[in-house]
Amino acid sequence: GESVGLHLPTLSVQEGDNSIINCAYSNSASDYFIWYKQESGKGPQFIIDIRSNMDKRQGQRVTVLLNKTVKHLSLQIAATQPGDSAVYFCAEIHQGGKLIFGQGTELSVKP
Amino acid sequence: DAGVTQSPTHLIKTRGQQVTLRCSPKSGHDTVSWYQQALGQGPQFIFQYYEEEERQRGNFPDRFSGHQFPNYSSELNVNALLLGDSALYLCxxxxxxxxxxxxxxxxxxxxxxx
Incomplete structure (x- = not known):
């Protein structure tokens, strides 16, 4: 079926700590994934993407890991800051650009 | 570059009415997709427009229709509004x-x- 889900609905971390947000997907044929950040009252904002021919990709303070064997994605945020507080979605891109989103994880950063 | 712009930002309608939402894509973009996001949920794909035609459609009733214009901008129309149509509509x-x-x-x- 078409579903991308998240393990935890909420995550609270201390400022400066690292954050890890997890995501499971069900379609083993999926080959392109994106992490989006959505702040209150705004549309989703692209963070980082990864294709299935990779198992790790790094950006600025963010790393995405892909484990195709267990159909699992994770987003790691280093040195989490208050501005990182938002809802994070993983999304799977199907052919033609249709995005299948999970429910989201709300990240709360404590000062 | 203004990015993707949508109008209006907020709208209140009565059950049974019809609504039209508008979207201007980012410069250099020609494919427009619409999503519905209920409170506390991830966005759900409604449909996609390319070359002024609907190319893909999600599991939404025919009350949801759209259009794409030659300048790539797009409209989403919803007829016979239901309370359950209350959501954030993303382009x-x-x-x-x-x-x-x-x-x-x-x-x-x-x-x-x-």
Missing amino acids: ASSPIGKPDTEAFFGQGTRLTVV
């Missing part, structure tokens, strides 16, 4: 010739049906 655009790449989202239109 996303993708680059010319690259519909399978990252989509850029607008700020959304918050629709409330009363």
Whole structure:
């Protein structure tokens, strides 16, 4: 079926700590994934993407890991800051650009 | 570059009415997709427009229809509004010739049906 889900609905971390947000997907044929950040009252904002021919990709303070064997994605945020507080979605891109989103994880950063 | 712009930002309609939401894609983008995001949920794909035609459609009833204009802008129309149609409606655009790449989202239109 078409579903991308998240393990935890909420995550609270201390400022400066690292954050890890997890995501499971069900379609083993999926080959392109994106992490989006959505702040209150705004549309989703692209963070980082990864294709299935990779198992790790790094950006600025963010790393995405892909484990195709267990159909699992994770987003790691280093040195989490208050501005990182938002809802994070993983999304799977199907052919033609249709995005299948999970429910989201709300990240709360404590000062 | 203004990015993806949507109008209006907020809208209140009465059950049974019809609504039209508008979207202008990012410069250089020709593919427009619409998503519905209920409170506390991830966005759900409604449909996608490319070359002024609907190319893909999600599991939404025929009350949801759309249009794309020659300048790539798009409209989403919803007829016979239900209370359950209350949601944030998001428009996303993708680059010319690259519909399978990252989509850029607008700020959304918050629709409330009363």
